[in-house]
Amino acid sequence: xxxxxxxxxxxxxxxxxxxxxxxxxxxxxxxxxxxxxxxxxxxxxxxxxxxxxxxxxxxxxxxxxxxxxxxxxxxxxxxxxxxxxxxxxxxxxxxxxxxxxxxxxxxxxxxxxxxxxxxxxxxxxxxxxxxxxxxxxxxxxxxxxxxxxxxxxxxxxxxxxxxxxxxxxxxxxxxxxxxxxxxxxxxxxxxxxxxxxxxxxxxxxxxxxxxxxxxxxxxxxxxxxxxxxxxxxxxxxxxxxxxxxxxxxxxxxxxxxxxxxxxxxxxxxxxxxxxxxxxxxxxxxxxxxxxxxxxxxxxxxxxxxxxxxxxxxxxxxxxxxxxxxxxxxxxxxxxxxxxxxxxxxxxxxxxxxxxxxxxxxxxxxxxxxxxxxxxxxxxx
Amino acid sequence: xxxxxxxxxxxxxxxxxxxxxxxxxxxxxxxxxxxxxxxxxxxxxxxxxxxxxxxxxxxxxxxxxxxxxxxxxxxxxxxxxxxxxxxxxxxxxxxxxxxxxxxxxxxxxxxxxxxxxxxxxxxxxxxxxxxxxxxxxxxxxxxxxxxxxxxxxxxxxxxxxxxxxxxxxxxxxxxxxxxxxxxxxxxxxxxxxxxxxxxxxxxxxxxxxxxxxxxxxxxxxxxxxxxxxxxxxxxxxxxxxxxxxxxxxxxxxxxxxxxxxxxxxxxxxxxxxxxxxxxxxxxxxxxxxxxxxxxxxxxxxxxxxxxxxxxxxxxxxxxxxxxxxxxxxxxxxxxxxxxxxxxxxxxxxxxxxxxxxxxxxxxxxx
Numbered sequence: 104x105x106x107x108x109x110x111x112x113x114x115x116x117x118x119x120x121x122x123x124x125x126x127x128x129x130x131x132x133x134x135x136x137x138x139x140x141x142x143x144x145x146x147x148x149x150x151x152x153x154x155x156x157x158x159x160x161x162x163x164x165x166x167x168x169x170x171x172x173x174x175x176x177x178x179x180x181x182x183x184x185x186x187x188x189x190x191x192x193x194x195x196x197x198x199x200x201x202x203x204x205x206x207x208x209x210x211x212x213x214x215x216x217x218x219x220x221x222x223x224x225x226x227x228x229x230x231x232x233x234x235x236x237x238x239x240x241x242x243x244x245x246x247x248x249x250x251x252x253x254x255x256x257x258x259x260x261x262x263x264x265x266x267x268x269x270x271x272x273x274x275x276x277x278x279x280x281x282x283x284x285x286x287x288x289x290x291x292x293x294x295x296x297x298x299x300x301x302x303x304x305x306x307x308x309x310x311x312x313x314x315x316x317x318x319x320x321x322x323x324x325x326x327x328x329x330x331x332x333x334x335x336x337x338x339x340x341x342x343x344x345x346x347x348x349x350x351x352x353x354x355x356x357x358x359x360x361x362x363x364x365x366x367x368x369x370x371x372x373x374x375x376x377x378x379x380x381x382x383x384x385x386x387x388x389x390x391x392x393x394x395x396x397x398x399x400x401x402x403x404x405x406x407x408x409x410x411x412x413x414x415x416x417x418x419x420x421x422x423x424x425x426x427x428x429x430x431x432x433x434x435x436x437x438x439x440x441x442x443x444x445x446x447x448x449x450x451x452x453x454x455x456x457x458x459x460x461x462x463x464x465x466x467x468x469x470x471x472x473x474x475x476x477x478x479x480x481x482x483x
Numbered sequence: 484x485x486x487x488x489x490x491x492x493x494x495x496x497x498x499x500x501x502x503x504x505x506x507x508x509x510x511x512x513x514x515x516x517x518x519x520x521x522x523x524x525x526x527x528x529x530x531x532x533x534x535x536x537x538x539x540x541x542x543x544x545x546x547x548x549x550x551x552x553x554x555x556x557x558x559x560x561x562x563x564x565x566x567x568x569x570x571x572x573x574x575x576x577x578x579x580x581x582x583x584x585x586x587x588x589x590x591x592x593x594x595x596x597x598x599x600x601x602x603x604x605x606x607x608x609x610x611x612x613x614x615x616x617x618x619x620x621x622x623x624x625x626x627x628x629x630x631x632x633x634x635x636x637x638x639x640x641x642x643x644x645x646x647x648x649x650x651x652x653x654x655x656x657x658x659x660x661x662x663x664x665x666x667x668x669x670x671x672x673x674x675x676x677x678x679x680x681x682x683x684x685x686x687x688x689x690x691x692x693x694x695x696x697x698x699x700x701x702x703x704x705x706x707x708x709x710x711x712x713x714x715x716x717x718x719x720x721x722x723x724x725x726x727x728x729x730x731x732x733x734x735x736x737x738x739x740x741x742x743x744x745x746x747x748x749x750x751x752x753x754x755x756x757x758x759x760x761x762x763x764x765x766x767x768x769x770x771x772x773x774x775x776x777x778x779x780x781x782x783x784x785x786x787x788x789x790x791x792x793x794x795x796x797x798x799x800x801x802x803x804x805x806x807x808x809x810x811x812x813x814x815x816x817x818x819x820x821x822x823x824x825x826x827x828x829x830x831x832x833x834x835x836x837x838x839x840x841x842x843x844x845x846x847x848x849x
Contacts, residue, residue: 113832150833213519328831433496439503445527446514455774465835467500468826475828477816478759480679480796 110327111149119332120154126339133159135338136428137296138281140167140456141326147465149328159335162290162428163458165280165384166298168245169196170426170450170457173380174416176273177202179409180242183271184208184216186407190234192227193242195220196454201447203414208242224256224270231260231268240403243270248300250274250392251365254372257394257401271403272394274373277301278309279390280381285317289429294338296331297323299353304369306361307349314347325353372398382450383416383423422449425458432462439463508747508823510534525735526840550670551731552597554663562665564599566590567658573651575622577696579688579708580783582655583625588712588783589734590659591633595714596730596786598669598721599661604630605639607656612647622653633712635659667721671748673728678817679795680745680753681788683716683802684709684810685761686738687780691769702772704765711784716807723801724794732786736840738814739778741787742825743839745817755815755827755837778827779840789817 127133137143143163146152152161165171177200184191191208198208198220212218217237221227224241231239243253253270260268277298284290297310302323313321320341324334334352341347351357372395379391394402416422420442421435432438432451442448444460451457455464511527513535521528533549545553552566568589575582587604594601606626610619630637692708713732721727729749731741738760746753762770762777770777784807790798795813802808815827825837 111831113830116832147835148829149831150829150835151831153833154831209519209521210517213517431496433499439499440506443506445511445521463503464838467503467836468821468834473754473826473828473834475756475758475832477754477818477828478679478756478813480799480813481792 110325110329112329115329116154116332119329119336123159123332123336123339124156126336126343127156127159128343129158131158133293133339133342134162134291135159135294135296135335136162136164136284136292137324137331138164138166138277138298139296139300139326140170140454140458140461141300142296142324142331143167143458143461144456145326145328145331147461150465151328151331152466153468154332155335162292163425163432163461164295164428165284165381165426166246166277166301167426167451167454167456167458168249168275169194169200169454170422171275171280171381171384172197172200172244172273172450173382174202174414175380175410175412177207178414179411180271181206181208181211181216182409183240183403183407184211184218185214186238188236188238189407190217190219190230190237190239191242192219192221192224192230192239194222194244197242197244199447200450200453224253225259228256228260228265228268231265232263235267238267238269240407241268241270242273244273246275246277246298246301247304247369250369250373251304251362254368257372257398258368260401261398266400269401269403269406270394272373272392274392275379275381276375276390276392277305279387280384281310281313283384283387284427285313285319287427287429290427292319292428293342294319295321296334296338297321297349299323299325299330299357302351302353302357302361304362304365307351307357307359308361310349314349318347320347321349323349323351323353323357325356371395380413381426383420383426385423417448420449422451422459425449425451432459435459439467504823524840525740550597551593552599552661554597562663564594564597564661564663565658566593566597567656568593569654569656571651571654572693574693574696575618575653577693577708578706579692580710581622581625582653583622584629585710585783586655586657587626587629587633587635588710590657591635592713592732592734592784592786594659594661595712595717596669596732597661597663598667598717598730599663600718601633601635601659601661601714603638604635604657604659605641606637607641608643609650609654609656610642610644611650611652612644614652619653622655626655629712633714669727669729671729671745674745674749674751674789674817675728675791676751676817676819677792678728678789679792679813680742680755680815680817681790681795681798681802682733682738682761682812682814683713683786683788683808684784685763685766686733686782686785687762687766687770687777689783690737690780691766693781694773695769702769704769706763706765706769709782709784711807713784713786713807716786716802716805719801719805719808720788720790720798724790724798726794727788727790727798729789730786733782735781737777737779737781738785738787739776739825739837740840742815742837745787745789746823746825749817750822752818752821752823753815753825754818755825757827757830759812759814761810761812761814778837 373392802811
């Protein structure tokens with residue numbers, strides 16, 4: 104725990120905020136996108152926006168694995184979960200994500216489907232090993248961060264000869280949506296806080312196109328509050344010095360070359376899908392992974408018939424614009440009224456890493472930071 | 484963007500926030516056709532179910548405030564508090580307690596924080612066919628010991644047995660009656676701006692101890708449930724700070740939920756300090772790993788008290804001198820603004836709101 108405290112030191116925060124204030128030009132408005140949902144969560148959880156000067160705006164990016172899953176895939180998941188004999192395993196967050204007609208996995212569970220929350224795909228494999236009479240399916244979601252653990256699980260399943268285990272694969276990759284955002288005409292950004300955990304796997308090199316082709320700086324950022332402040336400081340320093348490059352703030356974890364072993368395992372177990380639908384962003388080519396031919400026996404999409412129907416987002420839902428950072432959560436027409444964390448319409452309201460949920464749960468404050476003097480007692 | 488745009492934008496944001504606040508103040512409406520686990524998690528779904536089904540059917544002035552206990556008056560003028568609670572915790576045993584001790588402490592504490600002196604308990608068992616009698620005997624012994632420590636007598640009981648698969652081994656219901664001493668009046672109507680918010684000790688020990696005891700997290704940490712009777716502590720506090728306004732035991736939903744109930748009922752703001760929250764290191768570490776806020780993790784031996792500022796020090800010292808309150812702390816203050824909301828100054832120097840918890844991801848803990 105001490106490890107964590109070091110990165111939450113208020114004195115260090117004040118120092119960084121001063122440096123940020125000195126680097127930011129007064130008459131300029133800065134718009135930086137934090138790519139990951141984990142960043143968004145940290146920013147709201149620790150009240151970082153209130154520490155920053157008014158002319159620095161943080162725009163929330165697409166890097167929330169739950170938020171980008173389209174409704175049709177949730178319908179497919181529910182369909183698999185309701186097959187006889189299936190134990191359907193999922194991360195907790197995914198269980199509340201709405202499919203079409205507001206259905207979700209929790210509701211399927213209440214109707215009688217055997218849906219269980221797990222913390223890792225290895226837990227799901229364990230359930231399969233303990234009860235060979237049931238077919239255990241794992242609902243795999245996430246970027247390159249979680250894909251390796253799914254891959255390792257499949258390798259282990261094969262080694263152990265487990266036959267009643269499969270994966271409903273929805274793993275996605277980070278670079279294609281970043282490109283889509285940079286190509287989007289309605290957004291003007293000054294730089295990126297780049298993905299932290301994803302980069303532990305893929306490294307920093309895949310982002311070189313951002314400064315090279317689009318002229319935007321990118322700093323790979325960690326998830327502690329000081330990481331966020333330092334990354335903003337590094338972006339401002341690049342702009343002030345006229346530099347434009349990929350820099351790594353998260354050096355304690357991220358290597359430039361990533362994790363070659365993890366990449367190797369990914370290549371063994373998965374192949375790129377020609378295209379994949381992203382919630383609110385439409386189809387993006389080569390943006391997702393599917394289980395490779397060699398592991399076909401573990402691919403739930405091959406084992407179970409699923410509707411595979413594309414379901415259009417509800418008209419009122421503006422998750423796509425929120426995910427691309429075009430609008431802020433509160434600017435969505437249904438934010439906080441029809442769409443709330445308990446009755447979410449859009450995915451951004453479901454996961455605690457979703458921009459809308461983070462803003463709704465932590466950010467609905469219209470004043471400056473409250474002073475931390477509420478515990479003082481008068482001397483008797 | 485220039486300053487004018489910026490002002491325009493914050494004005495628009497303000498309009499949206501006002502609308503949300505109006506929505507939040509409405510009681511949640513039940514829209515579901517089936518009961519889901521969320522209805523039992525103590526958050527908004529639970530409130531919707533209680534309103535739409537139970538309150539609708541049973542409505543009366545004693546029930547309506549939906550406090551920890553119902554307060555009734557005898558023809559003689561004496562006042563009683565009555566409450567009931569069911570226990571379905573899994574596993575039955577965890578470091579620091581069991582379903583048996585919990586079943587006693589839960590009901591005793593609900594009576595105590597209502598200002599009553601708990602006296603009598605009843606117990607109902609629902610047993611699944613196949614339950615080893617030794618197991619039942621052990622749980623019953625733990626109940627008896629807990630009742631003796633808390634100074635309550637178990638005066639009536641009931642047993643039902645259901646077939647295999649119709650229950651998860653063992654469920655316990657307890658109901659309790661306590662006597663409210665003359666002149667005692669605790670309630671949100673007495674809370675005033677400037678009052679201090681105190682907690683009787685560390686946050687989240689029970690919820691985390693049970694989660695780890697279930698073993699499906701593959702985490703090991705030295706975390707012990709805080710399950711304890713609070714009636715002695717309540718008497719100590721009321722002796723030291725007789726004008727104490729309001730108390731709640733911070734069970735399911737944790738201190739964060741209790742503070743939200745305080746803010747909503749008093750229509751005042753509750754401002755907390757993250758730095759001041761007592762959280763044991765292993766609990767903080769486990770919460771961090773799991774992405775759970777200790778503010779929402781259950782306790783079974785902690786209460787939150789609102790005390791007028793001039794008696795706050797006396798209350799704090801009295802708590803710290805008690806065996807169940809030695810880590811007590813002042814964690815915040817009641818203010819006029821923002822009404823009906825809980826705000827926390829983060830240890831990092833920012834601030835955020837603390838909302839009601841939605842859709843509890845935690846397993847059965849009480």
